[in-house]
Amino acid sequence: MNLKPLLSENQASKPLVIAGPCSVETPEQLDRTVAGLVEAGIRIIRGGVWKPRTRPGSFEGVGDIALSWIVDVKKRHDVKFAVEVASARHVEQALGHGIDVLWIGARSTVNPFTVQEIADSLKGVDIPVLVKNPVNADIGLWIGALERINKAGIERLAAIHRGFSNFNEKLYRNSPMWQIPIELKTRFPELPIINDPSHISGQRHLVPGIAQMALDLNFDGLIIESHVDPDAAWSDAAQQLTPGDLSTLLRSLHLRSGFSPNPKFASQLELLREKVDEIDRQLLETLSRRMHLVEQAGEYKKENNVAIFQLERWREIFESRPEWAKSLKLNPAFIREIFQLIHAQSIDVQERILGKKD
């Protein structure tokens, strides 16, 4: 991807913080919220104009009329404004009203037709565009959407990590699945990633923990929902913070940097990493020895015409290893996952042996 910095140097802060209401509701709500946010030091406001809602009958945004209120509020408070666009018409309306930043929502990112329509409508335009992750945990769709927008000539591009729909998730509204944005950063180091703790949390008391985790992982920014009267919000009431609470939250966050100027830090970390390298080598040697035994078991099963999968043995392993893990202060769920992977590989290895013609 061809990328340029998202914002000019005097507009960029690290971390970049974008905040504002889930939806623009009335001129008063917008003005009072923005006034509070400016006091909290926020210079880029977010606000939904057209809202994609899962079920019909939910509030779907006030629509085009909100854009004229945004024009007023931008002038009055000297702020930049970001809105979500989901069609070429939205893009045209937003650009026509001087919107400064566009974002593509999670429900649009999943649909290449929608993303392509938006990309086509952006040809020849120079505006920062933020692409939210798709609702489902598919990094390919996320990258595909970023690439489509980038191919249209948008080089001021960033990703927003807003979490993933998950049937079994109990704590969060959307599972963070941190490994996915980490993978995105690994593949595209120049691409800024902004975390959206509001949509991951779904509940305002969980927002600070997610925001801190994002900073601990060296994310480039945060986009947080804030409303002057959250409980009365027409959408996402449970997850919005007052501008005052947002200000307190931002002051409580610990900022981390990618490196330390302390010369001792690098050498100490290097030392620890050398030890980790050694342990990793031992882990792999141990795994290799285990696989060798599994291969022998496979040969033996073949000679005796015995099935590969042995339920009783597997059950014993699956129950005992997490127990052993506990006494070593390892997370049993983590060990369960590792052994599921090891077992799947053992089955593959033995299948190759049993499938071989003599």
Ligand SMILES: C=C(O[C@@H]1C=C(C(=O)O)C=C[C@H]1O)C(=O)O
């Ligand atoms: C290695 C064996 O085959 C399979 C693989 C196992 C493993 O990886 O530990 C356990 C049970 C079997 O499903 C075995 O039967 O012991």
